[in-house]
Every structure is written in structure tokens, then in C-alpha cells.
Amino acid sequence: MTTLDEKFRALEADNAPGQEVRQDSVDLNTIMRGGTFSGVPVDFSHGDVDAFPPIPGTSSAWKHGFEKGGQQAYTEYRGAASIRESMADRLGTFTGTPVSADRELIITPGTQGALFLALGASVTTGTKVAVVEPDYFANRKLVKFFGGEIIPIPLHYQGPPSENSLDLNRLEAAFKSGTEVLVFSTPNNPTGLVYSSSSITSISALAAAYGVTVIVDQLYSRMLFSGEVYTHLRACDIQPENLITIMGPSKTESLSGLRLGTAFGTSKLIDRMERLQAIVSLRAAGYNQAALETWFQEPSGWMEKRISDHEAIRDGLLNIFRSADLFTATPQAGSYLFPQLPLLDIEPETFVRLLRHQAGVTVTPGSEFGPTSSDSIRLNFSQEHVVALAAAERIVNMIEVYRS
Amino acid sequence: MTTLDEKFRALEADNAPGQEVRQDSVDLNTIMRGGTFSGVPVDFSHGDVDAFPPIPGTSSAWKHGFEKGGQQAYTEYRGAASIRESMADRLGTFTGTPVSADRELIITPGTQGALFLALGASVTTGTKVAVVEPDYFANRKLVKFFGGEIIPIPLHYQGPPSENSLDLNRLEAAFKSGTEVLVFSTPNNPTGLVYSSSSITSISALAAAYGVTVIVDQLYSRMLFSGEVYTHLRACDIQPENLITIMGPSKTESLSGLRLGTAFGTSKLIDRMERLQAIVSLRAAGYNQAALETWFQEPSGWMEKRISDHEAIRDGLLNIFRSADLFTATPQAGSYLFPQLPLLDIEPETFVRLLRHQAGVTVTPGSEFGPTSSDSIRLNFSQEHVVALAAAERIVNMIEVYRS
Known part of the structure; x- marks a missing residue:
């Protein structure tokens, strides 16, 4: 029978998107190669709702609900x-x-x-x-x-x-x-x-x-x-x-x-x-x-623009990763991108931690999605277009630093 | 081993507070005695947040959070x-x-x-x-x-x-x-x-x-x-x-x-x-x-008034139920009251349904709280003072109609 300890070990969440802040601070400096890569920090673990804000009218719809009271x-x-x-x-x-x-x-x-x-x-x-x-x-x-x-x-x-x-x-x-x-x-x-x-x-x-x-x-x-x-x-x-x-x-x-x-x-x-x-x-x-x-009642044209904005970011990122010979499937929908890393001198999960530490780029390790994809990283590219592309360049540079 | 059907039968929620609207409509008219009791409907299954509204500033605190955006x-x-x-x-x-x-x-x-x-x-x-x-x-x-x-x-x-x-x-x-x-x-x-x-x-x-x-x-x-x-x-x-x-x-x-x-x-x-x-x-x-x-930073005097308002309703209800010889423990805190019904000609859960149907009063049957208290009913008395007392009088009248 599964004990509670075993049950909760299976729910380990330190690599889950948004939880990186709770990771044990191992001394990454001792394994880090070269210096830091400067640039606007980007958290690809989830979408940036400041770059792509909620549906117009969300706040007033909430207020209307609050004012309706008990019902x-x-x-x-x-x-x-x-x-x-x-x-x-x-x-x-x-x-x-x-x-x-x-x-x-x-x-x-x-x-x-x-x-x-x-x-x-x-x-x-x-x-x-x-x-x-x-x-x-x-x-x-x-x-x-x-x-x-x-x-x-x-x-x-x-x-x-x-x-x-x-x-x-x-x-x-x-x-x-x-x-x-x-x-x-x-x-x-x-x-x-x-x-x-x-x-x-x-x-x-x-x-x-x-x-x-x-x-x-x-x-x-x-x-x-x-x-x-x-x-x-x-x-x-x-x-x-x-x-x-x-x-x-x-x-x-x-x-x-x-x-x-x-x-x-x-x-x-x-x-x-x-x-x-x-x-x-x-x-x-x-x-x-x-x-x-x-929801499903957004202002006319709002959804079309949201989609085309994301498509442009997708295309920019695909171009960067493919130019660096990283296999990356073309996302047909959504805002996830799953580039595959080449063989590195460090474990992919260590690379992910260094990426955050050294280059200000947070991604989710592929191992979170199943045992067969631990050599990939997931990006939610619902981000500011320009900073997302700059961060992708840093990912490529980091791969060069740690490539086998 | 427990099947999913058994597992979910144990979670039956039709008598849970707020779910009364989903109850099967059995024909209560065939077992109902006498006419309806008129009065403002009261839902004692939960507190009335229109009678006792949220902490002042709740809506603007929410708005402030919304405007903070992604973080x-x-x-x-x-x-x-x-x-x-x-x-x-x-x-x-x-x-x-x-x-x-x-x-x-x-x-x-x-x-x-x-x-x-x-x-x-x-x-x-x-x-x-x-x-x-x-x-x-x-x-x-x-x-x-x-x-x-x-x-x-x-x-x-x-x-x-x-x-x-x-x-x-x-x-x-x-x-x-x-x-x-x-x-x-x-x-x-x-x-x-x-x-x-x-x-x-x-x-x-x-x-x-x-x-x-x-x-x-x-x-x-x-x-x-x-x-x-x-x-x-x-x-x-x-x-x-x-x-x-x-x-x-x-x-x-x-x-x-x-x-x-x-x-x-x-x-x-x-x-x-x-x-x-x-x-x-x-x-x-x-x-x-x-x-x-x-929370815990309410305006000065707000909590004291909330408590004294509830204490007054508690005392009014205790007076009504005790005058009708219903055993009711004195709540020392909170806004729940748990009067005990006398022996009735109908099951307590049927009484609870009739109470809603015939007198516009919703309460929670005692059986929800354990097998030993099915002869009691629970009221959340965080309600408008006057209508709560009037509803309590209707409960007493209904008990007289169905008393053995």
C-alpha cells in the first residue's frame, strides 16, 4: 500500500511552473561557465498577462458580480x-x-x-x-x-x-x-x-x-x-x-x-x-x-488580433531556434513551444536552473511532461514580442556554452 | 474495494446547504397539512451577505490586486x-x-x-x-x-x-x-x-x-x-x-x-x-x-458591532425556540443554532423540505452533521434580524402542525 510519504513524493512540484522561487538554492556558481547574459528577465513558465491583458471589461464584470451580493x-x-x-x-x-x-x-x-x-x-x-x-x-x-x-x-x-x-x-x-x-x-x-x-x-x-x-x-x-x-x-x-x-x-x-x-x-x-x-x-x-x-463575447476583432500577435511571436521564435539547429515542432495552436536541446555537458534540469540563474530566462523542463521528453524545454510564448525573442537568443547562447 | 459509484454515493450532496434547488421535486403537496405560512423567505442554510456585507474596502482591495497584473x-x-x-x-x-x-x-x-x-x-x-x-x-x-x-x-x-x-x-x-x-x-x-x-x-x-x-x-x-x-x-x-x-x-x-x-x-x-x-x-x-x-484589519469598531448584532439575533431566536420548548444549546460563538425537533408524524428530512415548500424557510437537516443528530435542524442566523425572527416563528408553527 502506498504511504502518504510516497503519495506526496509523486506530487513533487518544485519544477512546476511558478514554483521555481521555492527551489533549494544549490550553489549554481560553482558549475556555471562564463558570465551572465544580460537582458530583460522573461518567465516562459506561464503567459505574461501584462503583455496580453485580460478580456476588456473583466474588472467591471467582476464588480457587477460583487454588487449583486448574496446570490x-x-x-x-x-x-x-x-x-x-x-x-x-x-x-x-x-x-x-x-x-x-x-x-x-x-x-x-x-x-x-x-x-x-x-x-x-x-x-x-x-x-x-x-x-x-x-x-x-x-x-x-x-x-x-x-x-x-x-x-x-x-x-x-x-x-x-x-x-x-x-x-x-x-x-x-x-x-x-x-x-x-x-x-x-x-x-x-x-x-x-x-x-x-x-x-x-x-x-x-x-x-x-x-x-x-x-x-x-x-x-x-x-x-x-x-x-x-x-x-x-x-x-x-x-x-x-x-x-x-x-x-x-x-x-x-x-x-x-x-x-x-x-x-x-x-x-x-x-x-x-x-x-x-x-x-x-x-x-x-x-x-x-x-x-x-x-468569455466568447470579446469585442469584435479582439481575438483575431490576439491570435495574429501570438503567431508572429511563434514565427520569430521558430526562426531563432531552427537557425541554431534545435528541433522544434511548429505549434498549430496555443502558445507553447517545445524545442529540443542537443547533448549538453550538464543534465537538462541543471541547464534549466542555470538558464534562470545566468540568463534570466525561466522555462519548464521537459521531464515534467513525461519520461520521454527530458531533453526538451517548454516555453509559453505569450510574452512581450521583443523581449521574448531576445530571451530566445540567450537560450541559444547558453546552449552553445554548455554543448557537449 | 470501493467502486466509484459507492465512493460518490457517500458524497451525496442534495441536502447540502445551497443545493436544495437541485432536489428532486417530489410532490410535497400530497403530504402537506394545512396551508402555507406567508412571510419573507429566509435561507438559513448559509449567512446572508446582503444583511451582513463584506469587510469595507473588499472590492477596492480586489481591484488593486487586479491592477497589479501578472505578479x-x-x-x-x-x-x-x-x-x-x-x-x-x-x-x-x-x-x-x-x-x-x-x-x-x-x-x-x-x-x-x-x-x-x-x-x-x-x-x-x-x-x-x-x-x-x-x-x-x-x-x-x-x-x-x-x-x-x-x-x-x-x-x-x-x-x-x-x-x-x-x-x-x-x-x-x-x-x-x-x-x-x-x-x-x-x-x-x-x-x-x-x-x-x-x-x-x-x-x-x-x-x-x-x-x-x-x-x-x-x-x-x-x-x-x-x-x-x-x-x-x-x-x-x-x-x-x-x-x-x-x-x-x-x-x-x-x-x-x-x-x-x-x-x-x-x-x-x-x-x-x-x-x-x-x-x-x-x-x-x-x-x-x-x-x-x-482581514484582521477591519475598521475600528466594525467587528464589535458585527458580534453584538449577531448576539442580539441569537438571543431573539433562543427565546422563540425555548418558549416553544425546543431544546436549543446556547451558541457561544459563530452564527449557528441547532434546535432539536420534538417527535413528528413525518421524518425530519421531510419536515425540512416541507418547511421550505410551505413556509419559505430553508434550514439544514441535522442528519448532515452525523447519525446521532437527525432530530435537529441547523440555522445560520447571520440574517436580517426581523425576518430571521419571523421565520423562526414559522418554524415553531410548522412544528405544531406536524407534531406527533
């Missing part, structure tokens, strides 16, 4: 009915399939909260869960926390976009041998890969055939770059009986400071998620929920 | 360092023992979040947990969710205040036979009992002697009525090695709509709680954390 403070655990009503319409339109506000939708404390509740509602001791590698680091931790068993499914992301996908043969083999749940993100975090229509259709059909619950994290699906096509699993003809889709305004829309997310799908799972929410934190903060009224 | 949106998972610094001072002063802002304090999404994290950090499959009955309903659900075993400890609350306490003999017997964790609230939810200095000292010493982790929920400890004395467990001379104290501004200070709470104590447990928070919801909403600057 906004104490919503149902699944969120205020009136807010769910209007949001269900917009999410149904966006994903191509209607959502019932009463039965199929829950408002959560961020999409992290939605993932926690969705996995808590479907994973218990011994449940086999297919987890894509690389994928969002919390997926693996959540499965372990709930006592499940991780069945790794490799993601092919280094080929031409049309051939990239999770390994469907491995997926079917996992389903055949008792896997009950699949969790994955599209666009994929950390690579920015958008699953093709044929991949999504195959995944949906396989899950339906084998009775597998699917939890699909579509957090970054609105920031779709030019020429790309996005396929919503919930719009497939053949669908799994149990399907939860997760979205939220924390990333593209920069509302992370409000901790708002949403999950929608199979009512039986939404019911369980609400029961779990009741003992976890009751509800997403009531006044904050009011800010959801701005 | 306030993305705090450490345990909360913004600067806010922890100043709050640790105030909590240390209030509880009579210093708190380390860096190691011993975490900001959580409400005190519900703090309880979830504290029990998650100390309970796993098979852990025996001493749970007081009656006590806050989520304690029992949380222990079950984490796979622990509930060891019930009766609370004596119907005698003279000096003799009221949890059953110390039962507690020691539980500790002797392998109980590893004790969770309880003081003031007790639902009775308003404040544990005496001698009770707290004994509990602390017993937990120290047997190596038991103690989680003490002091949510309502600031609203202490005249003549009462409050004892902080963390200020005892002999203390358990592992001790977490939970407080928050959701109740007395009416900030529930912001989902803010705090837990402080043993650093090893705070570390675990932060790791768990990282996969549950990352952090309490960043901008909301800024509102903690008003």
Missing part, C-alpha cells in the same frame, strides 16, 4: 444557473454540439480544477488510465494521486503535421487490456500539436468501441493559427458513452488570476464532479464567475 | 509571499503563537479548500480518523473520500457549558487503538459550542502523547459572544507534533464569494498541502488573495 456569492456548486445558461449556448456553438446548462456543464476553479474533478470522478484505486507522453504534467500526477495506473501512449509530434498523432495502435492495445480512461490535450501541451480530424475520429470510435471514458483538455483550442483546422471530439458521429471536454479562459484570454474553468459532457460524470467540488472548495469563487460573461 | 495573477501555489507575510503576523497574534509566513502558512480556496488539503495530506486508505459527532458535514465525507475510516467521537453539548466537550474517554480509547488523525471544529458547527480551555488542553496533550495529527477548524472563532473565552490549541504548552489550524474570512467577515481560506501549522503538512493544491486548482484566485489585506 452571486452563493451559487450552486456547479456554478450560477444564469451564467451556465448563456455559456452553454456559446460552448455548444463553438464545439459543434449542444450543451445542456442544467445537466451537462460545471464551472470549476480553473481548468486545473476541471481536470482534478474529471479524473477524480473516473479514476480510483487500480483504474488503468491512458496518458499521452508528452502531455500536461498534472495528468500523470492526478492519476497517481487517485490510485490509478498510468498506461503511457507515445505522441508522435516530430513528423509532418498530417502524420502526427498519438500512437493509435498502442492506444487500442491499451483499451483491449483493460484501460478504462483516456486523458489528453489538444492542442497538445507542451508541443502545440493539434490532433487531426482523422486522429480525433479514430480516438472517439475506439473509445466508443471499448467503453473507455475520455477526458479531453481543449484549453488552448481557440488560439488556432492560420491554415490550421480544429476538430472537437464531442462533435464526432461515433462517440464514447462517457466524454468530458475541458475549456477555460485562463490562457488565450488571460483570466488565470480569476481561477475559472469549465467542463461539459456526460451528465453522470458532471454530477460526480459537482459532488467532489462540494468537498474540495464548494464552487469557483462566486463573484469571479460573473467575469465569464465576457 | 498577482500568478502567485506561488501557497499564495503571494507579501500577503502571507503580513497575514502570518496577524494570525500569530490572534492565536497566541508565531506563524512562519514562509514555511507554516498556505492560502487556500476557502476554508473548505483548507480542510480538503489538510485531510488529503494526512489521510489515505485505511487511516483511522477521529470525527466528532455532530460536526461539520464535510469532515465525514472527506475522510471517506480519501479512504479513511471514521472513528466517531460523541460531542456532549446539551449540558452546562463548563461540562460540554467531546468525550475525552472515547477519544483516548480511539487514540490507543490506532487512530492517527483528529479533525474537529471549535466553535463547533452546528451547535456553536466553544471548547473550554481544559478540553483543548486535554485534547492537545492526548494527541501529543499518542502521536496523533490534529486538524482544528477555527472558522468562526472571531465571532465570540460576550462573556465567552476562546482557547487556541496551537497556544497550548503541550502540543501534537502535527497540528494544522484552519481559519478564513468567509463567515464572520462575509467574504465567501471570494473563496479564501488559510491553514497554518506544521511545515511538513503545509508542504504536502501545497503539492496537493498544485493538482487541485493551483492556487486561491490570485486577484482575490489581495482582499486578504482587509
Whole structure:
């Protein structure tokens, strides 16, 4: 039986984005080569909401909620009915399939909260869960926390976009041998890969055939770059009986400071998620929920500009990393970039610490996303364009310093 | 092994405060006797933050946080360092023992979040947990969710205040036979009992002697009525090695709509709680954390008036219920009242539904707080004084209609 010490060792979070400040201070100066690289510090571990501020009207929507008083403070655990009503319409339109506000939708404390509740509602001791590698680091931790068993499914992301996908043969083999749940993100975090229509259709059909619950994290699906096509699993003809889709305004829309997310799908799972929410934190903060009224109702042109701004930063970064011969897949959506490091004289995680110490650049080590990608680093490039490019140049320079 | 269905049946939440709106609509008219009782509807399932609004300055403190931007949106998972610094001072002063802002304090999404994290950090499959009955309903659900075993400890609350306490003999017997964790609230939810200095000292010493982790929920400890004395467990001379104290501004200070709470104590447990928070919801909403600057720094006289207003409502309600010969313990702190129903012709939970349907009065059935108190009902009397008393009269009238 797992002891509490073991359980919490698996949740080690010192390398998690935003937690770098709590790392033990080893003496990096003793292993550091050469001097420091000056420049504006950039924290690529998360988006810069000062560079890309929240949806216009967020603050006044919050104030409006606060002024509504008690009815906004104490919503149902699944969120205020009136807010769910209007949001269900917009999410149904966006994903191509209607959502019932009463039965199929829950408002959560961020999409992290939605993932926690969705996995808590479907994973218990011994449940086999297919987890894509690389994928969002919390997926693996959540499965372990709930006592499940991780069945790794490799993601092919280094080929031409049309051939990239999770390994469907491995997926079917996992389903055949008792896997009950699949969790994955599209666009994929950390690579920015958008699953093709044929991949999504195959995944949906396989899950339906084998009775597998699917939890699909579509957090970054609105920031779709030019020429790309996005396929919503919930719009497939053949669908799994149990399907939860997760979205939220924390990333593209920069509302992370409000901790708002949403999950929608199979009512039986939404019911369980609400029961779990009741003992976890009751509800997403009531006044904050009011800010959801701005989501999917942004001013005309606002989203288009946000996407094109990010596409320009993406292209600039790809150019820098590829000029330095670092393999970097092209993000098709979202704001994550996952360049691969060459062989270095130091461990990649040490390089990441030195990068912060010596060059003022914070990135997330690839090992956070699965055991197969420890030679890569993840950047959230939702940053000031000019400083992001300058920081990328420092990364390239640092690689030259430590290259084997 | 517990299936997910069983696990979630134990989390049934339809009678939980605020969830009444989701109850199945059975035809209450077929069992209802007589007509309806008119009057302003009152929801005693939680406090009325319109009657007792949030701390002055809450909204502008939030706005200030929002305008700080990224640094306030993305705090450490345990909360913004600067806010922890100043709050640790105030909590240390209030509880009579210093708190380390860096190691011993975490900001959580409400005190519900703090309880979830504290029990998650100390309970796993098979852990025996001493749970007081009656006590806050989520304690029992949380222990079950984490796979622990509930060891019930009766609370004596119907005698003279000096003799009221949890059953110390039962507690020691539980500790002797392998109980590893004790969770309880003081003031007790639902009775308003404040544990005496001698009770707290004994509990602390017993937990120290047997190596038991103690989680003490002091949510309502600031609203202490005249003549009462409050004892902080963390200020005892002999203390358990592992001790977490939970407080928050959701109740007395009416900030529930912001989902803010705090837990402080043993650093090893705070570390675990932060790791768990990282996969549950990352952090309490960043901008909301800024509102903690008003907590324990309320305008002069504000808290005194809030307490005396509540004491007056308490006295009015006690007078009504006692005049009708309903046993009701005197709340020494907080805003919960727990009157006992006489024998009725219908089940207490049916009475509670009829009370809402027929008299516009929402209360929480005593069965939520443990199996031994199903003949009582809980009222949160943080309501408009006049309408609360009128609603209490309707409760008394309804009892006469359904009395055996």
C-alpha cells in the first residue's frame, strides 16, 4: 500500500511552473561557465498577462458580480444557473454540439480544477488510465494521486503535421487490456500539436468501441493559427458513452488570476464532479464567475488580433531556434513551444536552473511532461514580442556554452 | 474495494446547504397539512451577505490586486509571499503563537479548500480518523473520500457549558487503538459550542502523547459572544507534533464569494498541502488573495458591532425556540443554532423540505452533521434580524402542525 510519504513524493512540484522561487538554492556558481547574459528577465513558465491583458471589461464584470451580493456569492456548486445558461449556448456553438446548462456543464476553479474533478470522478484505486507522453504534467500526477495506473501512449509530434498523432495502435492495445480512461490535450501541451480530424475520429470510435471514458483538455483550442483546422471530439458521429471536454479562459484570454474553468459532457460524470467540488472548495469563487460573461463575447476583432500577435511571436521564435539547429515542432495552436536541446555537458534540469540563474530566462523542463521528453524545454510564448525573442537568443547562447 | 459509484454515493450532496434547488421535486403537496405560512423567505442554510456585507474596502482591495497584473495573477501555489507575510503576523497574534509566513502558512480556496488539503495530506486508505459527532458535514465525507475510516467521537453539548466537550474517554480509547488523525471544529458547527480551555488542553496533550495529527477548524472563532473565552490549541504548552489550524474570512467577515481560506501549522503538512493544491486548482484566485489585506484589519469598531448584532439575533431566536420548548444549546460563538425537533408524524428530512415548500424557510437537516443528530435542524442566523425572527416563528408553527 502506498504511504502518504510516497503519495506526496509523486506530487513533487518544485519544477512546476511558478514554483521555481521555492527551489533549494544549490550553489549554481560553482558549475556555471562564463558570465551572465544580460537582458530583460522573461518567465516562459506561464503567459505574461501584462503583455496580453485580460478580456476588456473583466474588472467591471467582476464588480457587477460583487454588487449583486448574496446570490452571486452563493451559487450552486456547479456554478450560477444564469451564467451556465448563456455559456452553454456559446460552448455548444463553438464545439459543434449542444450543451445542456442544467445537466451537462460545471464551472470549476480553473481548468486545473476541471481536470482534478474529471479524473477524480473516473479514476480510483487500480483504474488503468491512458496518458499521452508528452502531455500536461498534472495528468500523470492526478492519476497517481487517485490510485490509478498510468498506461503511457507515445505522441508522435516530430513528423509532418498530417502524420502526427498519438500512437493509435498502442492506444487500442491499451483499451483491449483493460484501460478504462483516456486523458489528453489538444492542442497538445507542451508541443502545440493539434490532433487531426482523422486522429480525433479514430480516438472517439475506439473509445466508443471499448467503453473507455475520455477526458479531453481543449484549453488552448481557440488560439488556432492560420491554415490550421480544429476538430472537437464531442462533435464526432461515433462517440464514447462517457466524454468530458475541458475549456477555460485562463490562457488565450488571460483570466488565470480569476481561477475559472469549465467542463461539459456526460451528465453522470458532471454530477460526480459537482459532488467532489462540494468537498474540495464548494464552487469557483462566486463573484469571479460573473467575469465569464465576457468569455466568447470579446469585442469584435479582439481575438483575431490576439491570435495574429501570438503567431508572429511563434514565427520569430521558430526562426531563432531552427537557425541554431534545435528541433522544434511548429505549434498549430496555443502558445507553447517545445524545442529540443542537443547533448549538453550538464543534465537538462541543471541547464534549466542555470538558464534562470545566468540568463534570466525561466522555462519548464521537459521531464515534467513525461519520461520521454527530458531533453526538451517548454516555453509559453505569450510574452512581450521583443523581449521574448531576445530571451530566445540567450537560450541559444547558453546552449552553445554548455554543448557537449 | 470501493467502486466509484459507492465512493460518490457517500458524497451525496442534495441536502447540502445551497443545493436544495437541485432536489428532486417530489410532490410535497400530497403530504402537506394545512396551508402555507406567508412571510419573507429566509435561507438559513448559509449567512446572508446582503444583511451582513463584506469587510469595507473588499472590492477596492480586489481591484488593486487586479491592477497589479501578472505578479498577482500568478502567485506561488501557497499564495503571494507579501500577503502571507503580513497575514502570518496577524494570525500569530490572534492565536497566541508565531506563524512562519514562509514555511507554516498556505492560502487556500476557502476554508473548505483548507480542510480538503489538510485531510488529503494526512489521510489515505485505511487511516483511522477521529470525527466528532455532530460536526461539520464535510469532515465525514472527506475522510471517506480519501479512504479513511471514521472513528466517531460523541460531542456532549446539551449540558452546562463548563461540562460540554467531546468525550475525552472515547477519544483516548480511539487514540490507543490506532487512530492517527483528529479533525474537529471549535466553535463547533452546528451547535456553536466553544471548547473550554481544559478540553483543548486535554485534547492537545492526548494527541501529543499518542502521536496523533490534529486538524482544528477555527472558522468562526472571531465571532465570540460576550462573556465567552476562546482557547487556541496551537497556544497550548503541550502540543501534537502535527497540528494544522484552519481559519478564513468567509463567515464572520462575509467574504465567501471570494473563496479564501488559510491553514497554518506544521511545515511538513503545509508542504504536502501545497503539492496537493498544485493538482487541485493551483492556487486561491490570485486577484482575490489581495482582499486578504482587509482581514484582521477591519475598521475600528466594525467587528464589535458585527458580534453584538449577531448576539442580539441569537438571543431573539433562543427565546422563540425555548418558549416553544425546543431544546436549543446556547451558541457561544459563530452564527449557528441547532434546535432539536420534538417527535413528528413525518421524518425530519421531510419536515425540512416541507418547511421550505410551505413556509419559505430553508434550514439544514441535522442528519448532515452525523447519525446521532437527525432530530435537529441547523440555522445560520447571520440574517436580517426581523425576518430571521419571523421565520423562526414559522418554524415553531410548522412544528405544531406536524407534531406527533
